[in-house]
Amino acid sequence: MDITGKIREIAARLLQNGEVDLFMAWEKGDLPFQSKPFFARRVEDVERIIFDEYSIHNLSNALLKFRDRQEKIGLVVKGCDSRGVVRLLEDGQIERDRLYIVGVCCPGMKDPLQAMRDYSGFNRNPEAAPLAAKCENCIQPNPVIYDELLGEEQPPRVQGERFARVRELEQLSPDERYRFFEDILSRCIRCYACRQACVACNCRTCIFDETKPQWVGRETSISDNMMYHLVRASHMAGRCIECGECERVCPVNIPLMLINQKLIKDVDNFFGPYEAGMQYVEGAKPPLSVYQENDPDDFI
Amino acid sequence: MHNCNCENPLVPQIVEIVKIIDETPDVKTFHVRNENGVPFDVKPGQLAMVSLLPVGEGMFSVSWQEEKEHLQFAIRRVGLMTDELHSVGVGHKIGVRGPYGNGFPVEACQGKDMLFIAGGIGLAPLRSFIKYCLKHRSDYGKIQVLYGARSYADICFKDELFELWPKEKDTEVFTTLDRPEEGWNGHVGLIPSYLEELNPAPEGKVAVICGPPIMIKFALKSLEKMGYNDEQVITTLEMRMKCGIGKCGRCNIGSEYICLDGPVFNLAQLRKLPPEW
Amino acid sequence: MKVLNKNKLPAVFDKLAQQSELFVPLQKKEQSGFYSWKSFDQASDQLALDLLNVYLPPKQVLLPQTEKMYSFRQEEGGVAISEVYEESQARVIFGIRACDLQAINCLDQAFLTRGFVDEFYKARRDNTTIVASACYKPGANCFCSSMGVNPLEPAGADAIIRDTGTEYFIWEARTPAGEELSRQLAEFLEEKELPLPQSQAFERQVDMEGVAEKLSQVFSSPLWEELSDACQTCGICTYLCPSCYCFDIQVKNQGEAGYRFRCWDSCMYGEYTMMAGGHNPRASATERFRNRFLHKLEFFSERYGMPLCTGCGRCIIACPAGIDISKIITAAKEANWSA
Numbered sequence: 059m060d061i062t063g064k065i066r067e068i069a070a071r072l073l074q075n076g077e078v079d080l081f082m083a084w085e086k087g088d089l090p091f092q093s094k095p096f097f098a099r100r101v102e103d104v105e106r107i108i109f110d111e112y113s114i115h116n117l118s119n120a121l122l123k124f125r126d127r128q129e130k131i132g133l134v135v136k137g138c139d140s141r142g143v144v145r146l147l148e149d150g151q152i153e154r155d156r157l158y159i160v161g162v163c164c165p166g167m168k169d170p171l172q173a174m175r176d177y178s179g180f181n182r183n184p185e186a187a188p189l190a191a192k193c194e195n196c197i198q199p200n201p202v203i204y205d206e207l208l209g210e211e212q213p214p215r216v217q218g219e220r221f222a223r224v225r226e227l228e229q230l231s232p233d234e235r236y237r238f239f240e241d242i243l244s245r246c247i248r249c250y251a252c253r254q255a256c257v258a259c260n261c262r263t264c265i266f267d268e269t270k271p272q273w274v275g276r277e278t279s280i281s282d283n284m285m286y287h288l289v290r291a292s293h294m295a296g297r298c299i300e301c302g303e304c305e306r307v308c309p310v311n312i313p314l315m316l317i318n319q320k321l322i323k324d325v326d327n328f329f330g331p332y333e334a335g336m337q338y339v340e341g342a343k344p345p346l347s348v349y350q351e352n353d354p355d356d357f358i
Numbered sequence: 359m360h361n362c363n364c365e366n367p368l369v370p371q372i373v374e375i376v377k378i379i380d381e382t383p384d385v386k387t388f389h390v391r392n393e394n395g396v397p398f399d400v401k402p403g404q405l406a407m408v409s410l411l412p413v414g415e416g417m418f419s420v421s422w423q424e425e426k427e428h429l430q431f432a433i434r435r436v437g438l439m440t441d442e443l444h445s446v447g448v449g450h451k452i453g454v455r456g457p458y459g460n461g462f463p464v465e466a467c468q469g470k471d472m473l474f475i476a477g478g479i480g481l482a483p484l485r486s487f488i489k490y491c492l493k494h495r496s497d498y499g500k501i502q503v504l505y506g507a508r509s510y511a512d513i514c515f516k517d518e519l520f521e522l523w524p525k526e527k528d529t530e531v532f533t534t535l536d537r538p539e540e541g542w543n544g545h546v547g548l549i550p551s552y553l554e555e556l557n558p559a560p561e562g563k564v565a566v567i568c569g570p571p572i573m574i575k576f577a578l579k580s581l582e583k584m585g586y587n588d589e590q591v592i593t594t595l596e597m598r599m600k601c602g603i604g605k606c607g608r609c610n611i612g613s614e615y616i617c618l619d620g621p622v623f624n625l626a627q628l629r630k631l632p633p634e635w
Numbered sequence: 636m637k638v639l640n641k642n643k644l645p646a647v648f649d650k651l652a653q654q655s656e657l658f659v660p661l662q663k664k665e666q667s668g669f670y671s672w673k674s675f676d677q678a679s680d681q682l683a684l685d686l687l688n689v690y691l692p693p694k695q696v697l698l699p700q701t702e703k704m705y706s707f708r709q710e711e712g713g714v715a716i717s718e719v720y721e722e723s724q725a726r727v728i729f730g731i732r733a734c735d736l737q738a739i740n741c742l743d744q745a746f747l748t749r750g751f752v753d754e755f756y757k758a759r760r761d762n763t764t765i766v767a768s769a770c771y772k773p774g775a776n777c778f779c780s781s782m783g784v785n786p787l788e789p790a791g792a793d794a795i796i797r798d799t800g801t802e803y804f805i806w807e808a809r810t811p812a813g814e815e816l817s818r819q820l821a822e823f824l825e826e827k828e829l830p831l832p833q834s835q836a837f838e839r840q841v842d843m844e845g846v847a848e849k850l851s852q853v854f855s856s857p858l859w860e861e862l863s864d865a866c867q868t869c870g871i872c873t874y875l876c877p878s879c880y881c882f883d884i885q886v887k888n889q890g891e892a893g894y895r896f897r898c899w900d901s902c903m904y905g906e907y908t909m910m911a912g913g914h915n916p917r918a919s920a921t922e923r924f925r926n927r928f929l930h931k932l933e934f935f936s937e938r939y940g941m942p943l944c945t946g947c948g949r950c951i952i953a954c955p956a957g958i959d960i961s962k963i964i965t966a967a968k969e970a971n972w973s974a
Contacts, residue, residue: 087957094957095865115955119867123920171955178952179687179774182662245666247691247700247874250904254869255955267906269414269438276885276898277701307955309690309871311665366754368884369705369719411707411714411895412888416911437911451713571914598910600884603751606900607881608907610926613934618750632854634926635916 061109061162064208065134068160070104078132078158080124082117083107091173095120109134114167114190116301118142119257125151133157136164137212138192140201141299141335142257147203148335148342149297151260161201163209166193169306192302192315195220203338221323223316239284245310246283248276252304252314253290258297265289287317295321296344299335328354367603370409370453371397376428378448381514384435385479386444387421390454391428397454400429402464402486403594403622406456407602410446414439417599417617419483420457429454432482432514458602459621462487462566462592470564471499475577477506477549477569481514483594483621484568492526501529502558506549506573508536532556550576553584560586567593571635578625588626595621595635611635637817637824638803639796644682647823648672648729654819655725655764658696660689669693669728684730685798687774688947692877693735694742696728697759698899704755704884706894717892721758727816729766730796733789734779734947736767738877740791744939745880755897764812767792771834776948778839778961784945787834799829841964843942849967850933854925856972862963863924865956870901872950872958873927878943881907902927928963 059067069081085096085106093112097120098104116139124131125146135143140161146152169190176184197220199212219225227235250266253259265273266286274289275282298318305314326332329345377389388408391397400406400420408431409415416439422430435444443452464487472491476484491498503523507513513533524531534545534552545552549569565586567577574593581591597609597616604618612631614620623631639647649672651657657672660683667683668691674680683689705719731739746756767789773779779786789795794813797805806824808817817824873879883900887893900907903923909915917923935943944960951959 087959092957097861097864099861115865120865170957171953174776174952177775178948179772179777180667180690180952182681182683182686245663248898249870249874249901251869251871251955254867263906267904270441272885275887276883277887277896278898279701303955307869307871309875309953366719366721367751368753368755369716372713372715374713411716412709412886412893414886415884440911449712451710451715453714453716571916596910597916598908601882603753604749605746605751605753605880605882606884606897607902607930608900610930610934612929613937632929634922 061208062107065109065160065162066104066107068206069098069107069132070101072132072158073098073101073104077130079129080131081107082120082131082133084109084113084115084117084134086110089174089177091168091170091177093170109162111165111168112170112173114169114193114306116142116255116257116303118146119255119303121146121152121157122257122260130156130158132160134160134162135201135204136162136167137196137199137201138164138299138301140203141198142301144203144335144338145258145297145299146260147338148344149258149260154338159201159204159206161204161207163201163207163212164193164196164199165209165212166190166196166199166215171306189215190302190306192306195300195302195315195319197300197333198336202336221319224320224323227316227320240280242312243283243287244280246278246287246312247310248278248283248286249309251307251309255303255307256294257301257303258294258299259290265293287314291317291321294318296325296329296332296346297334298322328357367455368601370407370411370415370455372451373397373454375446375448375450375452381432381516382512384444385432385514386435387430387432388443389424389428389430390452395426396423396429398457399423400457400486401461402490403459403462403483404457405459405602405617405621406431406454407458407599408433408439408443409453409455410439410442411453413442415453415600416440417458417602419486419594419621421482421485422489423486432479432485434479455602458617460619462490462594462622464490467564468497469499471562472501473558473563473565474501474503475549475553475565475567475569476504477573478508478512479514480567480569480573481505484566485515485518487566488523492523492529495527499528499562501526503529503531504534504549504553504556505531506534506536506552506569510535510539510542548576549573550580553577553580557584560584560590563590565591567591571596588629589624591625592622593625593628595623597635636826636828637806638799638827638829639806639820639824641802641804643823644684647820650819650823651727651729651816655727657727657729658693659729660684660686660731662686662689667691669696669731684768687770687772687777688732688735688949690875690949690953692738692875692947692949693728693731694738694877694880696726697739697742697756697763698746698880698882701896701898702755704895704897706892709891721754723758723762726759726763727766728763730768731765731789731792732768732770732947733784733786734770734777734782734945735877736765736789736791737779737782737784737945738947739765741878741935741939741941741943741945742880744941748939764793764816765791766794766796766813766816769795769797771798771832773835773837773839774948775838776951777946778837778841778948779946780837781839781841781843781961782942782944782946783843797831800832801829803827803829805829805831839948839961841961842968843964846964846967847933847936847942850929851937853967853972854929858966858970858972859925860921862966863921866903866920866924866958867956868903868905868920868923869955870903871953871955873901873903874899875949875953877947877949878945902930928960931960932964932967
């Protein structure tokens with residue numbers, strides 16, 4: 059049976075015998091490239107569930123909507139999504155026993171947002187590529203936490219050096235680097251979609267919503283924009299699970315993962331070896347959430 | 359129509375704080391005026407945006423306009439701006455802009471008996487209406503004020519509640535505390551239950567309510583039980599406000615903006631709006 | 636008829652930019668929107684008049700993402716206002732589509748009517764001349780015709796350009812301000828008879844009849860929860876929408892001086908209606924989702940007589956969760972709201 063069939067079977071079983079109140083997966087939209095999140099609540103809903111090459115949306119982020127509620131939730135996760143679940147468990151945002159995790163080894167996804175933009179008439183040059191940009195750098199296509207696993211194990215997809223682009227930027231002079239980031243961050247419209255799409259952004263009151271004091275102003279000046287992205291990235295250091303949703307959803311195409319990857323590389327280098335969300339160990343914390351006396355400090 | 363004296367309704371006028379009264383540990387009344395007196399005229403129940411320019415703005419009901427002399431605001435310390443406001447002294451200059459909102463229907467209520475029901479800081483907006491009725495005493499019938507607070511220390515306008523208003527003609531004041539307290543010989547209990555206990559008759563009466571949303575909701579239920587119809591009950595609501603002129607979008611309940619079409623609504627109007635406050 | 640050769644556009648823009656700030660649709664690297672012609676960089680930018688539309692909507696010209704309102708100075712014992720920034724210099728928006736122009740008509744209703752006039756918006760709006768571009772090839776996500784918009788006759792335009800598919804635009808002035816532009820551009824306009832292009836059909840259509848009425852009856856329906864399931868309240872829809880106008884007012888301090896400014900805000904954010912005491916009437920994503928669609932399709936109609944959605948399709952393109960406002964419109968009449 060294909061993966062869609064297997065997922066439907068599992069969902070139907072879980073909903074039928076009340077093991078879950080809600081099952082999160084994807085359904086098809088009107089167009090072939092439209093796959094979008096879908097929450098099945100009744101056994102009749104199960105026939106809408108699909109899993110295809112456009113099932114890119116990270117469903118672990120949707121768990122945050124239910125963190126204060128009681129529902130038992132089943133969800134389908136790919137490699138990166140499952141690291142998102144570990145992120146939530148480590149951050150104490152949801153209890154493991156509320157979840158039934160169906161893992162699917164991910165063959166790499168295409169981006170429905172890219173495909174939709176090409177289809178829309180707003181794009182002069184087509185964007186859509188054989189694989190979504192975020193999947194090109196994938197180091198973990200296979201789920202790291204699950205109650206059931208589907209699909210064949212996949213090799214990591216990253217070709218060549220994982221941090222090649224980061225190293226390129228590191229070679230630039232400070233002035234050149236500043237100009238590069240000034241260029242890409244000046245177009246930020248402060249829609250905060252990156253924050254909303256991010257599973258690691260799970261603070262109840264986000265630092266950018268605090269008023270006493272207000273840490274970063276809301277103007278779209280280059281200084282406020284830079285502060286926003288730098289502060290957010292710093293909060294991700296050691297916690298970002300590289301699902302790439304922030305960059306994928308950005309309406310003005312800012313290459314956000316570049317900043318996150320720099321921090322992933324640095325955290326691994328200084329506090330590692332460490333990759334966030336690779337396994338769930340109860341009580342484990344990201345490296346920057348714990349102070350060790352022998353933490354490196356020669357860069358201070 | 360609304361009469362805003364500033365040419366640009368989003369730009370405040372500068373006024374001076376001429377008096378500060380400590381009402382409770384977290385409520386202060388500020389009297390403000392510019393060199394000519396009041397920056398603008400205010401009808402009972404209208405609002406103004408008080409601006410501590412380097413910090414922020416907040417929308418408050420004007421709890422009384424003293425002739426052409428000054429405006430009074432009773433402000434609770436609860437957020438960033440009010441925190442700072444509570445730390446400034448007499449003589450400090452702040453911004454105000456307004457007046458905003460529809461105000462109470464003071465003319466339509468003439469000849470009626472008035473029942474004012476207020477909880478906590480909710481007395482501040484009603485105070486302007488109560489004082490208006492007392493100022494034009496012969497235009498109104500019997501006046502009853504039912505006021506509840508968490509504790510004795512939290513009672514606002516103690517002077518008026520305990521000394522001045524009970525002495526007015528045909529005016530009664532009933533006060534209750536949420537919980538028993540040493541030294542308090544008055545009523546103990548929540549407002550809705552005290553209201554039902556007192557059971558003021560609905561005939562010829564207008565009930566005006568203000569307080570925390572949960573208190574308003576229960577008080578409305580009690581009044582319904584006691585036979586008040588929707589047109590007899592008025593409330594004044596609160597939402598987060600930024601522009602104060604019905605443009606920024608956030609203070610809506612359905613298609614009505616609390617800063618512009620409200621904050622005063624009668625129950626008939628409120629029932630037509632989505633229950634989202 | 637008067638026609639304008641597309642090859643002359645840079646010269647036309649240079650001329651217009653002498654007397655006003657001119658905004659044209661540009662592709663700037665990965666981003667497209669309405670930008671000042673002065674910011675055009677030959678090396679990296681492209682004119683986007685030939686595209687269906689641009690991602691960032693032209694509301695930016697009248698309601699900027701960040702707009703300084705007034706500056707103040709701290710003084711002995713208080714504060715004084717130093718300057719109020721009402722930007723009333725002449726502006727021209729060139730090449731706006733009917734959907735985006737109708738959105739501006741909606742903004743005019745919101746900012747210029749009812750009790751108060753927003754003077755900052757008025758200063759910009761009163762001095763803005765609009766040249767609209769008639770649209771003959773609706774995109775897959777376009778449904779402006781269902782929302783009361785005529786893509787061939789953009790309502791509110793001072794002048795209209797029509798792309799004939801050749802190297803010429805047809806130029807039609809519609810108002811005295813448009814005639815004034817015709818005079819300014821006289822040296823570039825030629826007399827020629829050219830056939831109008833064929834307009835194509837809309838793939839996407841919805842029936843707005845009775846939608847506002849129906850939505851007013853289903854506020855408490857449990858269906859809102861399901862409709863909002865996938866929504867992450869990311870706010871992209873509100874930022875790309877040409878008619879969303881909610882704004883925040885904030886302050887920037889620089890030592891003894893500072894200024895108050897306003898910036899775009901979104902009803903989708905958690906703290907949009909959060910009150911200082913902690914009470915939040917719309918604490919859940921479902922409540923905010925419902926409020927947004929009711930505002931777009933019911934509340935704005937009730938208040939101003941027109942829906943706040945003009946069928947431009949941007950939110951449908953950019954929503955990561957696949958939420959589709961045209962489907963919500965259809966659901967208004969066809970779905971089972973008591974389920």
